[in-house]
Amino acid sequence: MHYYDVAISGSPLRSVFTYHCEEELAVGQRVMVNFAGRNVVGYITGIGIKPEFKTKSILKPLEEQIYLSEKDIELAAWTVENYLAPVGKVFDLFFPPGRLLRSRSYVIPLDPELPFSGPIKIDEALKIFDRSQLQKLKAQRKLKVLHSYEKRVPVRKKKKVLKLPLSLKVLEKLNLTDNQKQIVDYLLTIEEITPQELMKSLSLKSRSSIDTLVRKGILILKEVVETEWDKWTIRAIERLTGEQEKVKNKLLEHLNGIHYIFGLTGSGKTEVYFKVMERVLNGGKSVIYMVPEVSLTPQLMARIRGTFPGREVRVYHSYMSPVKRQRIWLDAVNGEIDILVGTRSALWIPVQNLGLIIVDEEHDSSFYQQTPPHYDAVEVAIKKGQLFNIPVILGSATPRVDRYHRAKAGEFKLHTLTNRPVGELPEIEVFDLRNTRDYIIPEETFREIEKTIKAGHQTFVFVHRKGFSNYVVCVSCGNILKCPNCDVSLTYHKHDAVMKCHYCGYVISPPSKCESCGSGTLAARGFGTERVEHELQKRFPELSIMRMDRETVSNPDLYEKALRKIESKEVDIIVGTKMISKGLDFPTIGLVVVVDTDRIINLPNYDSVENAFQLISQISGRSGRGVRGRAIIQTYEPDHRVIKTALKNNYEEFYRTEIEVRKLLKYPPFSIFIEVVVESEKEKQCRDIALKLYGDLSEKIKDGEILEPVVPAVKKLFGKYRMKIYLKLFSKDELHNLFELLKKAPTGIDVIVNSNGGSL
Known part of the structure; x- marks a missing residue:
């Protein structure tokens, strides 16, 4: 009889449990066990000894193949110990959701000199070559391994889109209603759009005007196959600057351990990553390229595809369907992917033949999982590199204070990029809100936006929160409308005419009177992206203004469409939350406005000052990449140290001050x-x-x-x-x-x- 320690999938418990089995199983294997009266998935974490109490039997192994190596088990144990996390939930991170697809693997010859001429099963191929030989031939592109899954590739979705086929001269002669004119005017600015998207964009309550225009032949409604956003490509930058070349050479001379590239926004860290990736890929190894949020993947994927044509590139994130995630996961563990781009979840995939991990924008809070099991994906990446003896490259313009402290202490190899290959650092200006009654967008800011648009450039407007107003208050009794499930105020969304809790999702229609005193004097207070968009539309009705937050951009496809609109200059002003601060590279952004700086600085967290500096620097860095850029920081505290160091774009000065404060108060890295x-x-x-x-x-x-x-x-x-x-x-x-x-x-x-x- 054999005894095993088993972690229970999905369990909030921090303990493992002993089970027995007559057959010999392996550490890392997934099994089915009975726990608390239910049959659940378990993970064998170690070989146990016969306990004094009675044990249950393992019901069956889930797969014959063992996907987790000894090093993966060590990584899981390290995460559990360092983040005090539930064991089963940590092991869940290694696998995609749902039951794994069954697959059969075949070897396809690409070289006529191989001893077989057609596809053969992988078991037969392993009788001819051992696994290392097979891997070497695959790296040399002499053969390919394909997998036949039990489920067919999902059929590409079709959608119906509206197009405007008529010329402007013909349209001018038509007798249209106001609604129809609005629809036609909108379609003059874009190539095609679905009826649903059009109705949402124009706030149409009925589809009748659209149907009438189609019936009359003014609009065409046709069915098209949805294009995949990952086919978008951006041409590679072939030549590095002298500074980039120097950093690249230093990296390649000693490509082991942990490297940190500290480079200003727009200094070309990505180009250096690509050159190092090229060396690793040419050596037959694969790469994990981590980004903080899925919103960064469309533009990054376009750049990777343009730089590495012919390579197997995939993106992995939680917005994908479970079947698609499983297929990518299986391709990765079977060594069929060269470059895997993804968020936190991609790091846990047991990628075969891994040779490099890159963590871009390592400072970003999205790398920290805010729901159980909590963990910092950057620290897990560092540990994974150490366990698997794989180099790890971290990069940021605004490093986390604790990690920069470690880099300066010699724990990481530090490299710096101080120059922008294209454009200049933006000129940052502080607008003191104490001198104005217009606390959302003062007249001075409006004038600067107007100047920027007239010069043919675009403007980013950053707002910390989404929605129209943060809370609704009764002017008579002071009662604030709150969520019944959470101790937070409900946010008013004017566009959808609802009040919403941004934590649990509770939604109601705006009430006509106070629930406490019955008064009808309810007033919206505070502001978010929707309110700022509203103020800009009032001032600039002739301009194209786009809002980017989780309400309007809820998946990668919508995000990619938004990026295309920015790239093609279909929009003049982009109002957004944190998603517009992250790694986006558009040469036509001439002005960035940070509307509510003080909210970020004064959050009640030990690292709020650090996060504020990072956000101001990152969002300001979106401008000036192809044109002379400017950034406006609106604040009631112009003398705050974060504002002063951000004005000088001086991270080193900020770091020196912040590390002393941390030391005095015993905050990380001193605890x-x-x-x-x-x-x-x-x-x-x-x-x-x-x-x-x-x-x-x-x-x-x-x-x-x-x-x-x-x-x-x-x-x-x-x-x-x-x-x-x-x-x-x-x-x-x-x-x-x-x-x-x-x-x-x-x-x-x-x-x-x-x-x-x-x-x-």
């Missing part, structure tokens, strides 16, 4: 900062559990500081009351002590270690 979140449906029970846990922590933790339980900024979330306990640990040994304590704690306790961007 491990932990938030323990206690949740319960009953407020008293939540408080009692938090106080009991605080007592246990005070006894167990010796080398650290523990603050008494507090009610967080958001007291209630998803129907559960919350309390937080903050800890600063000064020794890694204390992590182990905390982990052992949490194993015995009740469920409903979440732990966040060294969060990036703060938590609720």
